């Protein structure tokens with residue numbers, strides 16, 4: 001009888017410990033899974049990473065008309081048109097709460113967006129610009145991954161910071177601009 005009581009006490013005691021410290025009851029595979037999650041990553045750490053969406057750019061056939069649409073119809077805050085001869089475009093910035101839009105129109109005879117507007121006469125989404133924390137590391141890394149850049153190195157973009165464009169054929173059909181945050 002004394003032996004039966006002692007065994008019952010051990011069972012009750014271990015059940016209470018389990019209730020107080022449920023992790024002590026975790027089966028071995030779960031403990032192993034947790035320790036795997038906590039171990040250091042096996043792949044090399046990236047030396048750069050994507051940040052926020054900086055802007056979405058729209059190529060437009062008529063800059064004044066597009067500016068008036070965003071300002072007067074949609075009620076957005078818009079800039080004056082800014083000529084950027086180094087990029088072959090004139091730009092109107094449309095400020096949104098969480099990002100910007102850029103309305104692009106060709107400037108000069110050799111604009112990089114002329115071909116796009118010839119194919120898309122009504123205009124359309126031209127590129128997305130995503131910030132990166134280390135653009136030089138991004139350029140080197142993407143070159144190694146065989147993603148084509150559209151210039152030898154970075155250029156100074158519309159916001160006075162280094163930028164680089166990646167070929168749309170290597171980015172799922174979307175022209176991607178990376179900008180140093």
Ligand SMILES: C[C@@H](C(=O)O)C(=O)SCCNC(=O)CCNC(=O)[C@H](O)C(C)(C)COP(=O)(O)OP(=O)(O)OC[C@H]1O[C@@H](n2cnc3c(N)ncnc32)[C@H](O)[C@@H]1OP(=O)(O)O
Pocket residue numbers: 057084087089091102104112113115116119125126127129150156157158159163165167168169173174175177
């Ligand atoms: C101020 C600055 C800033 O924000 O900081 C800016 O925005 S400057 C914004 C303007 N600057 C840039 O865009 C610089 C980078 N862009 C470029 O170098 C050029 O625009 C290219 C992307 C290479 C396209 O040049 P272009 O149209 O003359 O060449 P292409 O007709 O041979 O085009 C090659 C293929 O890419 C496609 N393609 C052309 N432009 C595209 C676009 N924006 N989005 C997606 N696909 C595009 C064409 O349809 C074609 O496909 P198929 O072969 O299937 O027909």
